Amino acid sequence: MSVNIKDVAKKSGVSTATVSHVINGTRFVSDVTKQKVQKAMVVLNYHPNLIARSLRCKKSKTIGLIVPTVNEGAPDFFYMSVAQGIQHYIKKQGYHLIFSNYNNECDEEEQIQVFNTKCIDGLILAPTNDLREKVRNHTLFGDYPIVYVDRKMRNQPGDTILIDNQEGVFEAIQHMIHKGHTRIGFISAERGENTSDEHFQGYLKALSKYGISIDSNLIKSGPSNFETGVQLTRELLESQKVTALFIANNTLTMGAIHYLQHKNIDIPNDLAVIGYDDYEWTKVTTPFLSVIKQPAFEVGEKAAEILLSKINKQNSDYHDYRLKPYFISRESC
Amino acid sequence: MSVNIKDVAKKSGVSTATVSHVINGTRFVSDVTKQKVQKAMVVLNYHPNLIARSLRCKKSKTIGLIVPTVNEGAPDFFYMSVAQGIQHYIKKQGYHLIFSNYNNECDEEEQIQVFNTKCIDGLILAPTNDLREKVRNHTLFGDYPIVYVDRKMRNQPGDTILIDNQEGVFEAIQHMIHKGHTRIGFISAERGENTSDEHFQGYLKALSKYGISIDSNLIKSGPSNFETGVQLTRELLESQKVTALFIANNTLTMGAIHYLQHKNIDIPNDLAVIGYDDYEWTKVTTPFLSVIKQPAFEVGEKAAEILLSKINKQNSDYHDYRLKPYFISRESC
DNA sequence: TAATTTTTTGCAATCGTTTACAAATTCATT
DNA sequence: AATGAATTTGTAAACGATTGCAAAAAATTA
Structure with missing residues (x-):
């Protein structure tokens, strides 16, 4: 060569x-x-030789991606799909992706440093809470455009691709209401993160639109893990009479479904269920699970599209883009 | 900058x-x-500036990865874990990964071409059957070391990281035999690929070790999709009396489990089951599914390790490495 | 044929490093 | 103080492309 x-x-x-x-x-x-x-x-x-070309032109035709593709040991499918969406889009334009997944925040900062020396043309980043604070002081980023995904980065210029969490939940709950349910359980991850807050807003919005009063006993939240999903579902069903259950988080949904199957609860007759994220396992359950599907791949595509347009200076003002989730109606509701 | x-x-x-x-x-x-x-x-x-450095030193500290991370529209978790394993290893050594997933074979060849111009220091590749033929003629690769994963590339120098498919199945079947089962159903993907052939060998080896005769009626195979999994399981259970079932493929396992849950078959009392791949959904089923887990992450790490040692000229002879799957014993067998 | 315009090409600097070679500086020795 | 050895630094040519400027070649015109 x-x-x-x-x-x-x-x-x-x-x-x-x-x-x-x-x-x-x-x-x-x-x-x-x-x-x-x-x-x-x-x-x-x-x-x-693309390296020589990059050096001369100061364009590497490469963009960086920093996301947590592994989350507490387990692969994070959401960000993996995002990565694939990006890949799919930029490939057509002759761009490459170098990617890096972080495990903790300090690591994340370091990754950005490394990318800076690589002469990336742009960066796609899922910022942690921690990073938002840190970046205020340092001159962390190079002079390439940045697109944030999934989480907002307030004190930094850049576009953000978000999921319209509220709308997704709203549709699901509305679907339940249309089927005649009024006592609808709601389980979500811990409040405080903007995603869970938005989920909750969607729930409230749907109920209030149809004049259904809020019963705080039907609302549960907790850390995002399997056992909590089992636990919260048990608590809810043992103490309250509900005819429908919405779970706004995939891991919690897994716990919930496990509990329901274990208890031989007849879905959807005894309890209608809508879960979160259209991962493979939703097609194993009996009956097949209706879900809110996050448009992760599309988030990646959109992020790539916006980033490349920034790189090519086709637009210069910053926006937030909110992509609507899909409601996938199967047999559980 | x-x-x-x-x-x-x-x-x-x-x-x-x-x-x-x-x-x-x-x-x-x-x-x-x-x-x-x-x-x-x-x-x-x-x-x-790493680009300038690369140009001067003719070393990019970058390795390429070409795998089908998306398979028929769905993400391929196996290769994703491989990618993470690679990532995990090379990061510590200051290397970067540029990766590219192909969808069809022609695409794959093209990707290699592109990588050649990127001055990668090495390549990790999951070759398709098609590629194996093509590469015979062309001078497709640059002069960097190559490590193949999951599939062998006979007519090309390079190391290969493989999974000891036979051993994994052998252990699972042996486990069933130890529990007293003798009529053990076996469902796999279509024969012909070396992976499925090895699975089958493992099945035969276990049965013959314990002097159990082979009954071809208990052996089914077909294309790797959900419906086939349902179908083959039904055929098997309706025509034969089996007390245990092994499925040597994740997608087929999903179909099988769906059928069994739908039919309300008592696992493991009516039927003991061991499936393939330790993906998340195996923890939703009732009872939790025992599986053969492929060491995908470790395959990635090993591939990276071998590749970097080749890049740094620490060894020069080619080997095949076979990594043993884990048998994860849960409640279904 | 000479002058002018148009078409087609080449020269050489540049991008930001690394590194062979050589030069400057310091130090010790007589 | 002059010499040589040891220590410490600098000069300038690569690496392989792109590109502003200008020159050569061809075509047109007078």
Whole structure:
């Protein structure tokens, strides 16, 4: 792989400038020389060195991605889909993705530092809470555009791609109401994060739209893990009479479903259920689970689209973009 | 980001050579100048440009990864874990990963071409059948080391990291036999791929070790999808009397479990079950599913380890490495 | 044919590092 | 103080592309 532009130039009897212009179409070259050059390129099996090109042009055609693709040991499917969406979009434009998943916050900062030296053209980042604080002081980022996904970064310029969490929950609850349910349980991750808060808002909005009063006994929340899902579901069902249950988090949904199956509760007759995230396991349950599906892949695509448009200076003002989740109606409600 | 080594040199009153040597520790520099240089670097917030370095050193500290992380629209968790394993290992060594997932074979070839121009230091590749044929003719690869994962590439030099498929199945079946089962159903993906063939060998090996005769009626295979899993399980259970069932493929396992839950079959009393791949959904089923877990993360780590050792010329002969799956004993068998 | 315009190409600097080679400085020795 | 050895630094050429500027070649015109 050590054949370079000079070799091609020599072989075809022209200057490197001409070869370069043939490659990039950046100025007129007569047909006859163009063909000489092209022939030389295939004969020598020449491929331009992108590193040299990057150095000269100060464009690497590479974007960085920093997301937690692994969460407490387990792979985080949401961010994986985001990554795939990005990949899908940028590939078409000849861009590359170098990616890096962080495990803790200190790590995250370090990753950004590394990316800075890599001359990335842009960055897609899912910021932790911690990072939001830190970045206020340091000059952490280089002078490339940044797009944030899933979480907002208030004190920093940049676009943000978000999920319309409220709308997703609203639709699900509304669907339940249309089916005649009025006592609807709601389980979510701990309040405080903007995602769970928005979920809760969606729940309230739907109930109030249809004039159903809020019963705080039907509302539970806790840390996002399997056991809590089991636990909260048990607490809810043992103490309250509900005809429908919405769980606003995938891991909690798994716990809930496990409990319900274990207790042989007839879904949807005894209890209608809508869960969160359309992962593979929702197709194993009996009956198949209706869910709110987050448009993770689309988030990735959108992030990539916005980022590339920023890189190419096609627009310069910052926006938040909210993508609507899908309600996937299967058999559980 | 336009502060470069010259700026540092000027600021600290030394030559760029000295700065470079301070950065890399490549020759002796007196303490006093070393400190001047280091101070200038922090004051200016200097970070060496890795692209320039790559160009000069012909080392990019970047490795490429080409795997099908998306398979028929659905994310492929196996390769995702592989990717994470790689990531985990190379990060510690200061390497980066650029990755690319292919959807069809022609795409795969193209991706390799692109990587060649990126000056990757090494490549990790899950080759398709198709690629194995193609590569015979072309000079497709650059002169970097290559490590193959999951599938062998016979006509090309390189190491291969494989899973000991036979051993995994053997252990599972043996476990069933120890529990007293003799009529053990076996469902796998279509024969022909070396993975399914190895699965089948494991089944045969276990049965013959314990002197259990082979009954071809208990052996089913078909394309890897949910419906086939349902279908084959039904066929097996309706026609044969079996007390245990092993499914050597995750998607087929999902179908099987769905059928069994739907039919209200008592696991493990009516039927003991061991499935394939320890994905999240195995913890939703009632009872929790015992599985053969493929060491995907470890495959990634091992691939990275071997590749980096090749890049650093620490060894030069090619090997196949076979990693043993884990048998995870839960409640279904 | 000479002058002028148009078409087509080449020269050489540049991007930011690393590194072979050599030069300057310091130190010890006589 | 002059010499040589040891220590410490600097100069400048790479790496492989792109591109502003200008020159050569061809075509047109007078």
